[in-house]
Amino acid sequence: MNIGVILGSVREGRNGEAVGKWVMDYLATRSDENVTYELVDLKDYDLPLLGTQPTEARGHAIQNWSSKIASFDGYVIITARIQSCSSRSIKKCT
Template identity: 30%
Template sequence: MTPLRLAVIIGSTREGRTGDRVARWFVDQADRHDDLSVTVVDLGDYDFPTSYPAEPTASVRAFVGEVGRADAFVVVTPEYNHSFPASLKQAIDYAYDEWQAKPVGFVSYGCRSTGLHAVDQLRTVFTALHAMTVRDVVGIDLLHGDPTPPHVDQLRQDTRVLLDQLRWWGLTLRDGREARPYVS
């Protein structure tokens, strides 16, 4: 069977961000599964325009191409002021059909809330794009630092659950898209 193509999207572009470290930790966990082909899509690597262009730029086309190739997504997002970053919203809006009928999971981080306010808002956005968000989330409380003991055991368990859900939905929806084009 062809491995499920999982794109891990780092949603923060702030200098000194935590998202890249969180994403590396998550990718280390995901890489342990032979049935996944993991690609990191770091929004900090794209030179997106400051306003929505009439014609897509090379960076926009490259990002949309990554979204189009993926079978499933994990969005690594911080919580800023009870929401997700503007850089992530801008990137999400550059693609449309490419998100449809694909599952999205979340690894979030923040102080006390573990980023769940951001995830709640992202669920609404991805639902509008006809993507399927999975139920369980990996949430990291930055007050405890990066994924370290004693919290790492729970985070690994949460990651296993998230990846199980993404694999099931990802394979099911990939088979469905191959058998019958999605109608939006």
């Protein structure tokens, strides 16, 4: 089983990287048989905002994101809560 641990914020100064490292360190201590974990950073994908027309380059980014997500059997999503809502970054990738 392949599990994606997704950093759901792309803003500068985000805390998600530290939380993601902590989660990955914790998961490394588990003795789950046949389970692998991979940290995936939304910042590595230039996904367009919802309602905008994607450029050709962003179309490739969308394809890359879709392929990456399809490679997982499950997900752990690390996301900021801003004014009791999920971040815009996580909304546009789901």
